[in-house]
Amino acid sequence: MKKAIFLLAVSSLLLISCSQKTSLSGAGATFPLPYYNLVFKAFTENAGIDVSYGGIGSGGGIRSLKDEVVDFAGSDAYLSDEEMAEMKATIHVPTCLGAVVLSYNLPDVSSLNLTGDIIAGIYLGKITRWNDAAIQAINPALNLPDKAITPVYRSDGSGTTFVFSDYMTKINKDWENTLGTGKSLNFAHGIAAKGNPGVAGTISQTEGAIGYIGSEYAFALNSPIAYMQNAAGEFILPSSLSISAAAQEGIADDTRSMITNSSAKGSYPISCLTWIIVYKDQAYANRSEDQARATLSLLNFILSPAAQAQTTMVHYAPLPKEVIDKAQKALSEITYNGKSL
């Protein structure tokens, strides 16, 4: 009897492993995770191919792709020329647009205007109180309190910090010369918290705090969001519309572009692209052609109007048509053992 059960168990296990369908696995950025969860689920329902995605951070995703243990990597930062030279040929496929927002905790203030220079002043310790003349000047209608400002930043390495600091470096000379751009910076003022939820939680727990958060987390947690001055001088709230506007122009053909401080009218200045990175030639680490085709159809699905429409449901923004065209052109270059798919 026991033997029979054992045999049954073994044979059913074998059966399961034999009838295994093609499935895809990826790893990387946590920034677009809410959107990917939606899109991958829809893709599985449509195509019957399972997709698993580990939100381990952009750096981890790229390491996994280098080690050839995943089908694709998600990243908030595009690969530099040096990084690309170290790897086999890769393709960047933009998947959606997001933004980094400035959230604050001031009980009686419901709408706040900010500029890049003021934020630099706050993070560099030059502007320390909320009723500072510089803040008051662009918020004439507000009666700002005489309260200390506590800047909050990310303690972990993060694409959010990268995008934020990319914008700040473009806007402010002092920032450029002291902190610069990076996934983690040595801030000298303020307090640090881990992850977007950690920063959001610390802001909501600390009166007078201000911090930068991935837009979807700020929307989901209903944190107050500041209007940011864009390059055209307008004060803009992040929204699907204003984020998409930032990607209207100036995107490179391989889509490796930062879209912060966009000069487009009505654009939110701290917007960003996020990418899925795959190898140009899909034949590596014993992957089958089915696997390669599945990867391609997933990427095509993400660029489809139906999937792009889902971006706004989770507070991201859809890619403008020009960017979709560039992405589809990149996809057409994908091969399997040199043969076009």
Place this chain on the structure above:
Amino acid sequence: MSDKIFRSLLLVSALILLLIFAGMFFSLSKGAVPAFREFGFFGFIFSDKWISGTGQSTEQYGALAFIAGTLMTSILALLICLPFSLPVAFFVGEYFRGKKVAGVLGGIVDLLAGIPSIVYGLWGFYALRPLIQSLGLSEQGFGVLTSSLVLAIMIIPYAASLSAEFIRMVPQELKEGAYSLGATRAEVIRNIIFPTSFSGIFSAYVLALGRAIGETMAVTMLIGNTSRIPRGLMDTGNTMASIIANQFGEADGLKLSSLIAIGLLLFLITAIVNFLGRLMIKRHSV
């Protein structure tokens, strides 16, 4: 025959453990080589600079700020835990030994050890931090003291139950001899039990210290994660475990190697602390 099989099975599993230990040490050392080559072994340990980003011309990494944060929080936690765990140990191991109330107290203290550290972190974040703020001890409530308080609660069960074990081991004849000479209970504890079980109790605290050094999650949530040497108990800082937890995901190149080097140092420090603890237990039991 079956005895032989059993013996070889035991041998194999023991060897596998040794191999895993050696493998961990090897891969950590290998990953740490670029950082040590760039900054020098002692240069890396004694530098408190942790600079990345394009603002400065070169990347610079050093472990001193994190070693300081780790030692400050764990030693402070040990000091705070002392006046709570030692009485519990005497209560459970001597005064109410074998009584129901000792069983209940001992059980509750052991339960503390079973609570996941993220829960301690959340409690510290939502309960302890506002308390520290409202007491006016620090502006934002994060820092060395906040993390040490939570760490202290986390290591109490380790220190208390192990110490109680050693207190129970003190031979009955010794205590009875002292009582028969007219010693009071306090005198027995001070002059008989404490001296006899001292090295055991000491080793219990060393092991608790080892636990505090490696604790990651709760500390990460409470220490403030600023990469510099804390300038006081109220200042924010960072520990070796939490800098790794924080920055490993997005690190590459020299930074990745530096994080692995910190991992290696943490490995060595906890190994030394645990080794000292075991040495003391050994001396005690002989």
